[in-house]
Amino acid sequence: MMDYDRILSKKATEMRPSGIRKFFNLAAEMPHCISLGVGEPDFRTPWTIRDTAIAALEQGKTRYTANAGLRELREEVCRYLKRRFALTYQNENVLVTVGGSEAIDLAIRALVEPGEEVIIPEPCFVCYEPITTLTGGVPVHIATKEEDEFRLTPEELKCAITPKTKLLILPYPNNPTGGIMRREDLEAIAEVLRETDIMVLSDEIYSELVYGEERHVSIASLPGMAERTVVINGFSKTYAMTGWRLGYAAGPKAVISAMTKIHQSCIMSAPTTSQYAAITALKSCDEAVEAMRTEYSRRKRLVVKRLNEMGLHTFDPKGAFYVFPCIKSTGLSSEEFCERLLHEKEVAIVPGGAFGESGEGYVRISYAYSVSHLHTALNRIEEFLTENGI
Amino acid sequence: MEEFLRIMEKNARLPLEEIAAMLDQTPEETAALMDEAEEKGYIHGYETLVDWDQAGVNRVEAMIELHVSPRKSCGFDDIAQNIAAFNEVDNVYLMSGSYDLMVTIKGHNFQEIALFVAQRLSPLDDVISTATSFVLKTYKRAGRTYFGEEIDDREWNE
């Protein structure tokens, strides 16, 4: 018998399973369970994008692309970043990856030496910490607070910086809080960083999902910041293309070249069909993106209003497609709240603690669902609160 | 108003408060919009999408293409209004292309519809000819599919 506990690497066995998966597994066993749990769009990829992919297959475009991605796609990425976020990049500043996920992995691996510190504002998406740890880096958490609209403040950043700090993760618009960083917030962060050699990994995967009059601002567009920032973006959320596994990084040439070396060894090149489709996405899908944004925005208003009316204090998020209600008033921990809601009302949501300790006391509700689905699920949550007298 | 109508088109059965929330309005403001939309005829009514097959009730639907002969005193609009006045008729459209009016009607069985066409529609002075096609199966109606809800197979991948 093989003793796999001894065979597996320590790094792998020590990885904690994602707190989100645990609830999915529970929910999957309940046939009538309705979910507000997933972190991906409910929309289908716009047809023109799918059509381009089909045409690419028909034309037999089935080989590897250049390691860094199709030249035409990288050119379109540069044009897009210029047009939407006033970012100036050339082809050699762009690497096309397997989702934003791979780009995050590569950036951390290309930058972080064992023992160096990576500052991670929390609550946040679950991948930064395990990748940092696998790389030998040391995660340093900053708890963002609801009273600051879950923004990173320059004071807290200053406190977290040590001589060992290598990288700041800047995950805005934020999953799970929906918080965003406005230009003046970013300016204050940039002011702290400009005197240092600290790099920024700016995860802007939700950059097109910002609501109201606000527009997403990239920290790389601020003076002196492009040279110390790797921008991560992708197609999953903006174009409802999660299954196409396509994203990209844009940053200083030296960093992108180092990332490309790693990418070359472990991936070769991102999926070819997806790359052709992505060119169409960037070129001609602004209207489709706007239509999806409008729909998310309606749903967000509905969900925020109803949750607040039920007595769950809910911060009005400005971005992404999640709300992050505070459940402290119920006296339950976020795990307990979610477990009981699942068992008593068969509604699956994610405990805030899954996104870092500072998420405790909150739960994440995704509104990547139809209005009628949201309506039913919200009714059940309301019943749950009423029946339990909370 | 446009945003209100867009939301109403898909979600007319939602409580007023929820429609108001989506519009970022008070329920009173939304109620006023609703009144205005109904008064001005932006909203003509609220239809229920019944799947009669599913309910096990015999219902037949037919689409009838009509050629008509408009005259000076009696144009397309007048002819269409005469036809629309029949209770049996669901929809009447003026069409571009090879025929003039499209009429849809529902009945309990084929015979009922055939009789209606033969005894009521065809005899009208302005109707030159009719071509009746029966609906065999409904797959989608008013934006809703009739072959069961799509399954949400999204995984929790984070």
Ligand SMILES: Cc1ncc(COP(=O)(O)O)c(C=O)c1O
């Ligand atoms: C904040 C954040 N970054 C990155 C990703 C990864 O997305 P993908 O790899 O599909 O581009 C996600 C997906 O949930 C996310 O929420």
